[in-house]
Amino acid sequence: MSEAAAQHGPPQSFIWKYVFSLDHKIIGLQYYALALVAVFIGMFLSWLMRFHLVWPNAAIPGLQLLSKNGAPDGLITPEYYLSLLTMHGTLMVFFVLTNAPFAAFGNYFLPIQIGAEDMAFPRFNMMSFWTTFVAFVVLLAAFVVPDGPPISGWTAYAPLSAIGKDAGPGLGMGQNLWGISIAIFCIASLLGSLNFIATTLDLRAKGMTLMRMPISTWAWFITSCIALLAFAVLLPACLLLILDRVAGTSFFIPAGLVVSDRLQPHSGGSPLLWQHLFWFFGHPEVYIAILPAMGIVSHILINSMRKPLLSHKVVIGSMMAIGFLSYMVWGHHMFLSGMNPFSALVFSFPTLMITIPATILALIWLGSLYGSRLQITAASLFALGFISMFVSGGVSGFFLAQPAIDIYLHATYFVVGHFHLVMGVAAIFGIFAGTYFWMPKMTGRMMNETLGKIHFWLTFVGTYCIFMPFHYLGLAGNVRRYSSFVDDFMAPLMPVHKFITIAALCTGAAQLIFLYNLVHSRFWGPVAPENPWNATSLEWTIPSPPPWNNFGGIHPVVYHDPYQYSVEGAKEDFIMQNSPEQVETPIPS
Amino acid sequence: MATTVPQPPAINAQPPSRPFPGMHGGGGSAGLIPGAGELRAVAERSPEPARTGIWVALAAIAMSFAALTSALIVRQGSGNDWQHILIPRILYLNSAILVLSSLTLEFARKTIASYIRGEGVSRSQAMQWLGATLALGCAFVAGQYLAWLQLRSEGLYLATNPNSSFFYVLTAVHAVHVLGGLGGLLRVIYLLRTPVPILRKSTMDSTSYYWHFMGMLWMYLLFVVWLKL
Numbered sequence: 001m002s003e004a005a006a007q008h009g010p011p012q013s014f015i016w017k018y019v020f021s022l023d024h025k026i027i028g029l030q031y032y033a034l035a036l037v038a039v040f041i042g043m044f045l046s047w048l049m050r051f052h053l054v055w056p057n058a059a060i061p062g063l064q065l066l067s068k069n070g071a072p073d074g075l076i077t078p079e080y081y082l083s084l085l086t087m088h089g090t091l092m093v094f095f096v097l098t099n100a101p102f103a104a105f106g107n108y109f110l111p112i113q114i115g116a117e118d119m120a121f122p123r124f125n126m127m128s129f130w131t132t133f134v135a136f137v138v139l140l141a142a143f144v145v146p147d148g149p150p151i152s153g154w155t156a157y158a159p160l161s162a163i164g165k166d167a168g169p170g171l172g173m174g175q176n177l178w179g180i181s182i183a184i185f186c187i188a189s190l191l192g193s194l195n196f197i198a199t200t201l202d203l204r205a206k207g208m209t210l211m212r213m214p215i216s217t218w219a220w221f222i223t224s225c226i227a228l229l230a231f232a233v234l235l236p237a238c239l240l241l242i243l244d245r246v247a248g249t250s251f252f253i254p255a256g257l258v259v260s261d262r263l264q265p266h267s268g269g270s271p272l273l274w275q276h277l278f279w280f281f282g283h284p285e286v287y288i289a290i291l292p293a294m295g296i297v298s299h300i301l302i303n304s305m306r307k308p309l310l311s312h313k314v315v316i317g318s319m320m321a322i323g324f325l326s327y328m329v330w331g332h333h334m335f336l337s338g339m340n341p342f343s344a345l346v347f348s349f350p351t352l353m354i355t356i357p358a359t360i361l362a363l364i365w366l367g368s369l370y371g372s373r374l375q376i377t378a379a380s381l382f383a384l385g386f387i388s389m390f391v392s393g394g395v396s397g398f399f400l401a402q403p404a405i406d407i408y409l410h411a412t413y414f415v416v417g418h419f420h421l422v423m424g425v426a427a428i429f430g431i432f433a434g435t436y437f438w439m440p441k442m443t444g445r446m447m448n449e450t451l452g453k454i455h456f457w458l459t460f461v462g463t464y465c466i467f468m469p470f471h472y473l474g475l476a477g478n479v480r481r482y483s484s485f486v487d488d489f490m491a492p493l494m495p496v497h498k499f500i501t502i503a504a505l506c507t508g509a510a511q512l513i514f515l516y517n518l519v520h521s522r523f524w525g526p527v528a529p530e531n532p533w534n535a536t537s538l539e540w541t542i543p544s545p546p547p548w549n550n551f552g553g554i555h556p557v558v559y560h561d562p563y564q565y566s567v568e569g570a571k572e573d574f575i576m577q578n579s580p581e582q583v584e585t586p587i588p589s
Numbered sequence: 590m591a592t593t594v595p596q597p598p599a600i601n602a603q604p605p606s607r608p609f610p611g612m613h614g615g616g617g618s619a620g621l622i623p624g625a626g627e628l629r630a631v632a633e634r635s636p637e638p639a640r641t642g643i644w645v646a647l648a649a650i651a652m653s654f655a656a657l658t659s660a661l662i663v664r665q666g667s668g669n670d671w672q673h674i675l676i677p678r679i680l681y682l683n684s685a686i687l688v689l690s691s692l693t694l695e696f697a698r699k700t701i702a703s704y705i706r707g708e709g710v711s712r713s714q715a716m717q718w719l720g721a722t723l724a725l726g727c728a729f730v731a732g733q734y735l736a737w738l739q740l741r742s743e744g745l746y747l748a749t750n751p752n753s754s755f756f757y758v759l760t761a762v763h764a765v766h767v768l769g770g771l772g773g774l775l776r777v778i779y780l781l782r783t784p785v786p787i788l789r790k791s792t793m794d795s796t797s798y799y800w801h802f803m804g805m806l807w808m809y810l811l812f813v814v815w816l817k818l
Binding site for chain 2: 120121190193194197198199201202203228229231232233235236237239240243247248249250251254255267268269270272273276277280
């Protein structure tokens with residue numbers, strides 16, 4: 001236990017306290033701030049795309065300042081549309097969905113929830129944030145290089161991503177920056193996961209058995225195990241991609257490829273190899289985004305229902321099963337890639353299997369909610385919203401898991417709607433829930449509940465208005481990644497697109513309410529008490545915000561399971577984990 | 590019926606006389622008597638994180654090389670441009686050096702342990718084996734460099750053919766990891782050289798696990814580049 005404490009004392013100066021801080025709480029806040037910047041940039045890019053899709057001839061004033069070639073006179077070229085798409089996906093998946101629910105909240109609360117003073121390796125922790133920051137800056141630099149950002153999508157499919165300038169705008173320097181940024185991001189994530197795993201296994205307080213860890217801690221722990229193995233595959237894949245681009249190797253570029261009237265000087269490479277390596281990371285990445293949100297949502301719902309979930313163990317077991325199966329399903333992203341149809345069948349089976357633990361989780365949440373007297377707060381609303389998004393988006397996964405159906409739907413907006421709901425927005429709802437729930441602890445100030453509820457309803461309705469019609473568009477054959485549908489067979493679908501764009505603009509604008517609430521509460525909100533939600537886990541036993549060493553130099557002792565709510569015979573309706581209060585339960589007749 | 594007992598229960602208390610209903614760790618209203626009398630507490634002193642951390646790090650490194658191996662196998666079958674390169678002879682010498690360095694590191698571990706326990710071993714004696722390991726490690730990296738020079742002189746560059754590409758990538762990535770191990774050894778030496786040695790046993794052990802792993806990984810890589818599928 002003394003290990004972490006021995007490694008650093010209280011911070012002395014501004015730089016060491018807020019910039020190169022070793023304190024896991026400051027690092028968590030830094031991750032949160034980074035994700036916040038990334039999410040607003042990513043959202044702005046999606047606005048540009050949606051605007052262009054329905055008003056392709058309307059100039060966006062000032063856009064030529066962002067890219068002279070990509071948006072001459074403020075009009076987005078088809079290539080620049082793909083650049084925006086690539087950057088939107090990369091920013092959102094890596095710098096928002098990985099950073100916020102996992103790195104930000106995990107860093108802040110995992111050590112506190114297990115009763116530790118800090119992470120196992122505080123220096124690695126600091127390095128991991130600043131490495132992520134460098135990756136972020138390198139990625140954004142793609143906007144300012146002359147060619148602009150790459151056009152190969154966030155999946156960077158080879159050979160398009162591997163050839164270089166010949167293949168199109170952004171595939172020179174822009175794609176190099178993308179590859180370097182993601183490689184750096186991998187290193188950061190590996191350091192972070194290493195820290196999470198060692199901390200969970202080694203620094204638990206006395207009495208904090210594995211099964212007594214809150215579900216959120218379990219989710220971060222399982223996620224870090226997934227991330228450790230997933231990013232360890234993406235890193236060498238990025239290395240090979242970069243070598244293909246700058247050193248003339250042929251890992252991913254086949255022979256005889258003629259691009260821009262030029263025979264590419266490569267031979268024998270396998271484009272499918274990139275897809276395999278990428279999706280071996282890419283599918284677990286989906287769970288890296290969603291599992292922490294599941295943990296956060298469970299943690300919050302239990303608090304709002306004032307009762308534990310139907311089964312603590314089954315929830316944890318299901319999350320483990322999801323993590324395990326996530327490594328066996330990557331091929332379902334490649335049904336269209338031309339791989340052997342037999343392997344498509346092989347990947348389809350575990351894909352259907354993974355719906356079992358996911359369904360168990362959804363049923364446990366719903367079953368626990370049934371008959372409970374749920375306290376409606378902004379946090380619990382967003383937690384409910386998470387379940388709604390996860391189920392709505394997950395149900396379409398059953399269809400997409402069938403190769404025969406997926407071949408029709410894969411390149412359409414159906415898939416776009418599916419993954420935005422099930423992993424994108426669902427995880428974002430988890431982040432919002434966590435923010436409303438934990439911000440009092442993180443900043444020492446309460447957030448405004450009324451604004452939070454308004455924010456929820458606008459976001460909830462807005463999100464469905466955006467992404468439900470995507471499914472309809474996809475069934476109608478509306479292909480994705482096109483920058484314009486005006487003179488096409490898809491023209492009759494334009495009214496739907498207009499509706500989506502207006503919904504996207506409104507829902508995006510509603511996020512300003514959140515931003516205002518966040519900033520205003522941070523400075524002028526009512527002072528938060530130690531335990532505003534009458535919660536049981538260890539983070540609520542210490543002041544808001546916690547002191548630099550969390551428990552003030554005392555090692556907490558844990559006596560109870562994490563969720564002792566509505567306890568008959570207890571002094572209050574809950575017993576905190578470190579409370580020595582003892583209640584004899586009657587033997588059920 | 591239910592009563593509230595204000596005193597904190599003793600750790601490792603005897604199980605309650607009444608058999609406890611419900612399962613431990615259920616998160617429910619069961620398990621209210623701390624741990625159902627079974628306070629299966631984590632050890633008073635948890636294992637030092639370095640001991641866990643090193644295995645986690647090795648798992649990630651193993652995964653990376655597994656990914657590169659699978660890429661090599663797929664690439665070997667994907668085109669007809671695979672030309673098997675002859676492994677430079679010096680690699681066998683390098684392998685022997687790396688195995689030897691693992692042995693000297695084990696001797697170093699033993700002498701350092703006796704030095705720290707104060708069993709009549711002087712600091713310089715403890716340092717000797719460590720210095721030998723460091724020298725052998727540097728010799729290995731230099732030997733790898735010579736192997737690359739030899740391939741170059743044969744006209745085999747990184748992009749010459751897929752086999753040479755993989756050869757350079759695998760050996761270079763491994764060499765980078767070995768350099769990391771050398772850094773670890775330097776850190777151990779630094780921690781020993783302070784007036785009062787502040788080297789922890791866990792640091793010494795995890796550094797040596799890492800080093801031995803690099804040796805085993807090298808043997809595996811040699812097999813992989815030698816193998817003709």
